[in-house]
Amino acid sequence: xxxxxxxxxxxxxxxxxxxxxxxxxxxxxxxxxxxxxxxxxxxxxxxxxxxxxxxxxxxxxxxxxxxxxxxxxxxxxxxxxxxxxxxxxxxxxxxxxxxxxxxxxxxxxxxxxxxxxxxxxxxxxxxxxxxxxxxxxxxxxxxxxxxxxxxxxxxxxxxxxxxxxxxxxxxxxxxxxxxxxxxxxxxxxxxxxxxxxxxxxxxxxxxxxxxxxxxxxxxxxxxxxxxxxxxxxxxxxxxxxxxxxxxxxxxxxxxxxxxxxxxxxxxxxxxxxxxxxxxxxxxxxxxxxxxxxxxxxxxxxxxxxxxxxxxxxxxxxxxxxxxxxxxxxxxxxxxxxxxxxxxxxxxxxxxxxxxxxxxxxxxxxxxxxxxxxxxxxxxxxxxxxxxxxxxxxxxxxxxx
Amino acid sequence: xxxxxxxxxxxxxxxxxxxxxxxxxxxxxxxxxxxxxxxxxxxxxxxxxxxxxxxxxxxxxxxxxxxxxxxxxxxxxxxxxxxxxxxxxxxxxxxxxxxxxxxxxxxxxxxxxxxxxxxxxxxxxxxxxxxxxxxxxxxxxxxxxxxxxxxxxxxxxxxxxxxxxxxxxxxxxxxxxxxxxxxxxxxxxxxxxxxxxxxxxxxxxxxxxxxxxxxxxxxxxxxxxxxxxxxxxxxxxxxxxxxxxxxxxxxxxxxxxxxxxxxxxxxxxxxxxxxxxxxxxxxxxxxxxxxxxxxxxxxxxxxxxxxxxxxxxxxxxxxxxxxxxxxxxxxxxxxxxxxxx
Ligand SMILES: Cc1cc2nc3c(=O)[nH]c(=O)nc-3n(C[C@H](O)[C@H](O)[C@H](O)COP(=O)(O)OP(=O)(O)OC[C@H]3O[C@@H](n4cnc5c(N)ncnc54)[C@H](O)[C@@H]3O)c2cc1C
Numbered sequence: 008x009x010x011x012x013x014x015x016x017x018x019x020x021x022x023x024x025x026x027x028x029x030x031x032x033x034x035x036x037x038x039x040x041x042x043x044x045x046x047x048x049x050x051x052x053x054x055x056x057x058x059x060x061x062x063x064x065x066x067x068x069x070x071x072x073x074x075x076x077x078x079x080x081x082x083x084x085x086x087x088x089x090x091x092x093x094x095x096x097x098x099x100x101x102x103x104x105x106x107x108x109x110x111x112x113x114x115x116x117x118x119x120x121x122x123x124x125x126x127x128x129x130x131x132x133x134x135x136x137x138x139x140x141x142x143x144x145x146x147x148x149x150x151x152x153x154x155x156x157x158x159x160x161x162x163x164x165x166x167x168x169x170x171x172x173x174x175x176x177x178x179x180x181x182x183x184x185x186x187x188x189x190x191x192x193x194x195x196x197x198x199x200x201x202x203x204x205x206x207x208x209x210x211x212x213x214x215x216x217x218x219x220x221x222x223x224x225x226x227x228x229x230x231x232x233x234x235x236x237x238x239x240x241x242x243x244x245x246x247x248x249x250x251x252x253x254x255x256x257x258x259x260x261x262x263x264x265x266x267x268x269x270x271x272x273x274x275x276x277x278x279x280x281x282x283x284x285x286x287x288x289x290x291x292x293x294x295x296x297x298x299x300x301x302x303x304x305x306x307x308x309x310x311x312x313x314x315x316x317x318x319x320x321x322x323x324x325x326x327x328x329x330x331x332x333x334x335x336x337x338x339x340x341x342x343x344x345x346x347x348x349x350x351x352x353x354x355x356x357x358x359x360x361x362x363x364x365x366x367x368x369x370x371x372x373x374x375x376x377x378x379x380x381x382x383x384x385x386x387x388x389x390x391x392x393x394x395x396x397x398x399x400x401x402x403x404x405x406x407x
Numbered sequence: 408x409x410x411x412x413x414x415x416x417x418x419x420x421x422x423x424x425x426x427x428x429x430x431x432x433x434x435x436x437x438x439x440x441x442x443x444x445x446x447x448x449x450x451x452x453x454x455x456x457x458x459x460x461x462x463x464x465x466x467x468x469x470x471x472x473x474x475x476x477x478x479x480x481x482x483x484x485x486x487x488x489x490x491x492x493x494x495x496x497x498x499x500x501x502x503x504x505x506x507x508x509x510x511x512x513x514x515x516x517x518x519x520x521x522x523x524x525x526x527x528x529x530x531x532x533x534x535x536x537x538x539x540x541x542x543x544x545x546x547x548x549x550x551x552x553x554x555x556x557x558x559x560x561x562x563x564x565x566x567x568x569x570x571x572x573x574x575x576x577x578x579x580x581x582x583x584x585x586x587x588x589x590x591x592x593x594x595x596x597x598x599x600x601x602x603x604x605x606x607x608x609x610x611x612x613x614x615x616x617x618x619x620x621x622x623x624x625x626x627x628x629x630x631x632x633x634x635x636x637x638x639x640x641x642x643x644x645x646x647x648x649x650x651x652x653x654x655x656x657x658x659x660x661x662x663x664x665x666x667x668x669x670x671x672x673x674x675x676x677x678x679x680x681x682x683x684x685x686x687x688x689x690x691x692x693x694x695x696x697x698x699x700x701x702x703x704x705x706x707x708x709x710x711x712x713x714x715x716x717x718x719x720x721x722x723x724x725x726x727x728x729x730x731x732x733x734x735x736x737x738x739x740x741x742x743x744x745x746x747x748x
Contacts, residue, residue, distance in 0.1 A: 272742060272746065273746040276742065276743050276745075276746035276747075277746075279743060280743075285743060288732075288736050290739070291735070291736045291739030291740055291743070292732055292735035292736045292739060293735075293739070294738075294739035294742060294743070295683060295734070295735035295736055295737065295738030295739030295740070295741075295742065296686075296687070296735045296738070296739075298683070298738055298739070298742045299666070299683045299684070299686070299687045299735075299738055300687070302666055302669075302670075303662040303663060303665065303666045303687065304662065306662065306665035306666040306668075306669040306670075307661060307662040307665040307666075309665070309669065310665040310668075310669075326658075327657070327658050327661045327662065330654075330655075330658045331658055331661075331662040334658075385651065387654070388650065388651040388654035388655065389647070389650070389651075389654075391654035391657055391658065392647075392650035392651065392653055392654040392657075393650070395654075395657065396630050396650075396653055396654065396657060397634075398630065398633065398634065398644040398645070398650050398653065399634070399641075399642055399644055399645045400645070401645055401646075401647060402641070402645070
C-alpha cells in the first residue's frame with residue numbers, strides 16, 4: 008500500500024470510529040454539568056479513546072493500543088478529531104503528555120512499567136512546579152524536601168506551597184519539584200518527585216480563573232511523606248528532568264492543538280454566514296489572514312515534531328512553536344469575539360478547555376493561558392534571543 | 408535526487424552572504440553555468456525533474472543576497488513553455504532558454520485588446536514586466552490565448568519604470584496593434600487556464616521564498632549589528648527590550664518559513680494558497696525590514712548601510728504578483744467555501 012492510500016485508509020477508520028463513538032452533544036451537556044460531572048464525562052471520553060486506540064498516538068510503539076504512530080498518522084488522527092469536534096482532554100492532558108514524556112525520557116524501567124499503563128487505566132496527573140514566588144524564575148522554588156527514615160522507610164518529607172496546578176483537584180498523582188539543597192546554583196538543588204495526591208498532608212484549594220472556572224489550584228504541603236523510590240532522576244538533578252516535561256509541554260502537545268485550531272476555523276465561517284458578512288471584504292481579509300496563520304502554526308508544529316523524531320531538535324525550537332501557537336490562538340479568538348458582537352459579552356455557562364467553550368469571549372480570555380502557562384511568552388523570548396540568536400545575557404548587577 | 412539542503416549549500420557558495428546585489432551579468436552567467444534553469448524542467452525535456460521546493464530553495468538563497476539576476480522570470484517562463492505543447496518549436500525554445508536566452512512576463516494583470524481578422528492583433532500595456540531589457544520575448548496571456556511577443560517586434564515599446572528598489576528592473580511593455588506570429592502561439596483554449604494557474608502558483612512561491620530569504624538575511628544582519636554596537640557601556644544586544652523584538656521576528660520568520668516548505672511540497676495547494684503564502688511571507692519581510700531599520704538607528708537610514716536595501720525589496724514584493732489585500736481576501740473566500748458543507 009502506498010503512503011497515501013495507507014493514510015486515507017486510516018482517515019476512513021478514524022472517521023468511522025469517531026462517528027460511532029465520539030460524544031455528539033457534549034457542548035450542550037458540559038454546560039449543564041457541575042465540576043464532578045465534568046470530570047466524569049472527561050474520564051469516560053478518555054476511556055473510550057483508550058479502547059479505540061486513539062488516546063496516546065504520540066507514545067512510542069508497543070506502549071498502548073494505537074501508539075507508535077508516524078507523524079503523518081498522528082496528523083490524520085488530530086485532523087479527524089478536529090473535524091468531528093471532539094472535546095479536549097483537559098483532565099488527562101498532563102498525564103498523557105507531560106507525565107508520559109517525563110517517564111519515557113527520564114524514568115526507571117520500573118517507573119515506566121508502573122505508571123504508563125496506569126495512565127491508560129485512568130490515573131491522572133497534575134504538575135506541581137510553580138510557587139507563589141517561583142513562576143518565571145522557577146529555579147528559585149522553595150518547597151522543601153528533607154530525606155528521613157520514618158518507621159524504617161526511606162522518605163522525603165515535604166513542606167511548602169505550590170500554585171496554578173491545573174486540574175489538581177481531580178488528580179491522583181503529582182509531578183512535584185522540590186528543593187533538596189541550597190548549595191551551589193539554584194538549579195542544582197532541585198529534585199523531581201512523584202507525589203500521591205491522597206497522601207497525608209496534601210491540601211488542595213481550587214482558584215477561580217478569569218472566566219469563572221476552577222481550572223487551577225493551589226496546594227499546601229504539610230509534612231507530606233514521599234517514598235525515595237518515587238523520585239525521577241538523581242537527588243538534586245531534578246532540573247534536567249523538569250526540562251523534559253516542559254519541552255513536551257511547549258512542543259509536543261501543540262501538534263494536537265494546532266490541528267484542532269485549524270479544524271475549528273469552521274466556527275468562524277459559521278459566524279461570517281450567520282452575520283451575512285460573506286461579501287464584506289474587510290472580514291474576508293481578516294479571515295484569510297487567520298487561515299494562513301493557522302496553517303503556519305500547523306507547519307511549525309509539524310516541523311518541530313519531525314525534527315524531534317529525526318533527532319535534530321535545537322534549543323529554542325519548542326519556544327518558536329509555543330509563541331506561534333499562543334499568538335495565533337489569540338488572533339483566532341479575538342476575531343471570533345469581534346464577529347460575535349455583543350452576544351459574546353453576555354455571561355454564558357462555560358465549558359472547560361480553550362477553543363471549545365462555544366463562547367468567544369471565554370475563549371479569548373483563555374487564550375492568555377498559552378502566553379503565560381508553561382513559561383510565559385517573555386521567558387520564551389529570553390530563551391530565543393539568548394540561546395537561539397546567541398545574544399548576550401543581561402548582567403546581574405543590581406542590589407535590592 | 409538532489410536534496411534541497413544541497414541546493415541551499417551550492418547557492419550559498421555561489422552567492423556569499425556578504426556580497427549583496429551581486430553584478431547582474433556575472434550572476435546570470437553563473438546561474439546558467441550552475442544549471443539552475445534546468446531544475447524544474449521535466450526529465451524528458453532535458454531537465455532535472457525536481458519539485459517546486461527546489462526552485463524555491465534557490466529563490467530563498469538569492470533573496471538573501473538581493474539578487475539582481477533575472478532568475479525569477481527565467482524559471483517562470485521556462486516552466487510555462489515546457490508545459491505548453493501548442494508551441495511549434497517547443498524543444499528549440501527550451502534549449503535556448505536553458506542556455507541563457509530570456510523570455511520575460513508581466514507580474515501584474517494587463518488590460519489588453521485583442522482583434523482577430525485572420526491575424527491576431529494585440530493592443531494595450533503589460534505592467535510590471537520584469538527584466539525586459541535582457542529578454543528577447545515576453546509571454547502574454549489574454550483570455551484563452553497565450554503567445555510570445557518579441558520585444559523588438561513591430562508595435563512593441565519598452566519603458567523602464569525606475570524603482571526605489573534598485574535590485575530589480577521593471578518595465579511597461581506597450582503593444583500597439585502588434586500582430587501575433589502564428590509560430591509564437593504558446594497555448595489556446597482551456598489549456599491557457601492551466602498554464603495561468605501554474606504560472607501564478609510558481610510566481611507566488613518564488614516571491615514568498617525571495618521574501619523569507621531576505622527576511623532571514625535582514626534579521627541576521629540586525630542581530631549581528633546589535634551584538635557589536637555598544638551604547639551605555641555594553642552591547643545593545645544585552646538589552647532585553649531589543650532582544651525580545653529580535654526573538655519575535657525570529658518566531659515569525661521561522662513559522663512562515665515552515666509554511667513555505669510545507670506548501671512548496673504540497674501537490675494539492677491551489678494558486679490561492681500560494682498567493683496567501685506570498686502575502687504572509689512578504690508581510691513578514693516588511694515587518695522584519697521595518698524593525699531592522701529602527702534597530703540600526705541613524706545608520707539604518709543611510710544609503711551607506713545596506714539594511715535599507717532589504718526594506719525597498721520587501722515593499723516591492725508586497726505588490727508584485729498582487730497585493731496583500733487581494734490575496735487575503737481570496738484566501739478568506741476560499742476558506743469560506745471549504746467550510747460550506
Ligand atoms: C492557565 C494556567 C495554567 C497553569 N498550569 C500550571 C500547572 O499545571 N502547573 C504549574 O506548575 N504551573 C502552572 N502554571 C503556572 C505558570 O507556569 C506560571 O504562571 C508562569 O510560569 C509565569 O509565572 P508567574 O505567574 O509567577 O508570573 P511572573 O513570573 O511573576 O511574571 C509576571 C510577568 O513578568 C514577566 N516576566 C517575568 N520574568 C521575566 C523576565 N526575566 N524577563 C521579562 N519578563 C519577565 C512574565 O512574562 C509576566 O508577563 C499555569 C499558569 C496558567 C496561567
